[in-house]
Amino acid sequence: xxxxxxxxxxxxxxxxxxxxxxxxxxxxxxxxxxxxxxxxxxxxxxxxxxxxxxxxxxxxxxxxxxxxxxxxxxxxxxxxxxxxxxxxxxxxxxxxxxxxxxxxxxxxxxxxxxxxxxxxxxxxxxxxxxxxxxxxxxxxxxxxxxxxxxxxxxxxxxxxxxxxxxxxxxxxxxxxxxxxxxxxxxxxxxxxxxxxxxxxxxxxxxxxxxxxxxxxxxxxxxxx
Numbered sequence: 001x002x003x004x005x006x007x008x009x010x011x012x013x014x015x016x017x018x019x020x021x022x023x024x025x026x027x028x029x030x031x032x033x034x035x036x037x038x039x040x041x042x043x044x045x046x047x048x049x050x051x052x053x054x055x056x057x058x059x060x061x062x063x064x065x066x067x068x069x070x071x072x073x074x075x076x077x078x079x080x081x082x083x084x085x086x087x088x089x090x091x092x093x094x095x096x097x098x099x100x101x102x103x104x105x106x107x108x109x110x111x112x113x114x115x116x117x118x119x120x121x122x123x124x125x126x127x128x129x130x131x132x133x134x135x136x137x138x139x140x141x142x143x144x145x146x147x148x149x150x151x152x153x154x155x156x157x158x159x160x161x162x163x164x165x166x167x168x169x170x171x172x173x174x175x176x177x178x179x180x181x182x183x184x185x186x187x188x189x190x191x192x193x194x195x196x197x198x199x200x201x202x203x204x205x206x207x208x209x210x211x212x213x214x215x216x217x218x219x220x221x222x223x224x
Contacts, residue, residue: 031211031221032078032151035177039149040088047147048088054141055083055091056148056174058132060125060160062095063153064105065112075153080111080118089117091148092139096121096128125152126160133170143171153179161202168203168224176205176224200224 040055047053063074073081076095083091095118097103103122112118121128132150133143150167152159164176178199200208205224213220 031214032075032177032179033082035221035223036079036082036149037086039175040082040086043147044086044088051090053090053147054139055088056136056139056141056146057091057093058128058148058150058174059093059095059153060128060151061153062097062102062106062120063099064102065109066105075151076106076118077109077111079151080115091117093118094121094128094135095119096123096125098122098124126163129160129163129167132167132174136171145173146171147173149175149177151177151179154181159199161199165203168205176203176222178222178224179219180222181219 036057043053043055057079059075059079062076065074065076066072067074076093079093083089083093093115095106095112097106100122103120106112107120112120129150136143136146150164152164159178159180167174168176180199199222203224207224209223211221211223
């Protein structure tokens with residue numbers, strides 16, 4: 001795993017609360033792995049024989065790679081585990097977090113450190129979303145044709161709806177995985193007037209799948 005070029009560190013000028021760990025159950029982490037596996041299987045079945053094809057994965061709330069409170073792997077390792085299990089090798093994975101400590105810990109993970117296709121970055125997730133089309137173009141792919149996934153695991157830092165909406169317009173083939181607690185969404189509505197429908201109507205995706213809420217905090221996943 002490698003840090004991105006120097007400009008990525010400039011994202012840290014925007015300060016938010018940590019985008020790292022949140023208290024979750026192991027079921028939540030398993031849900032990530034299953035969701036990623038579905039996308040990776042589709043990619044593999046359609047493009048496995050195309051040497052030019054690449055799967056792009058962007059994790060906007062990567063954390064340290066392991067959730068100590070829930071004693072389970074975090075979303076970065078869930079993605080890499082799914083990719084390796086399905087023998088998908090032509091991918092580029094980008095993991096970003098606002099916490100320098102979380103980024104430092106993630107860089108130490110053997111799964112990350114030994115994987116030249118994984119990139120760990122320190123910065124604000126909204127800033128990073130705006131950079132995704134340029135990252136894809138720099139990798140030699142066309143942004144509007146890029147296939148892959150974007151994970152938002154909201155744990156109090158907020159969902160960059162406007163940035164995701166702009167990204168969906170430029171990169172329509174990137175699927176969005178938005179993990180959110182209904183409890184947190186209710187609080188957000190009280191303070192910021194944010195509704196679930198604001199997320200769905202604010203981001204132009206033809207289809208949305210919504211998982212039944214899970215656990216006491218009512219975690220749900222939106223797949224656009």
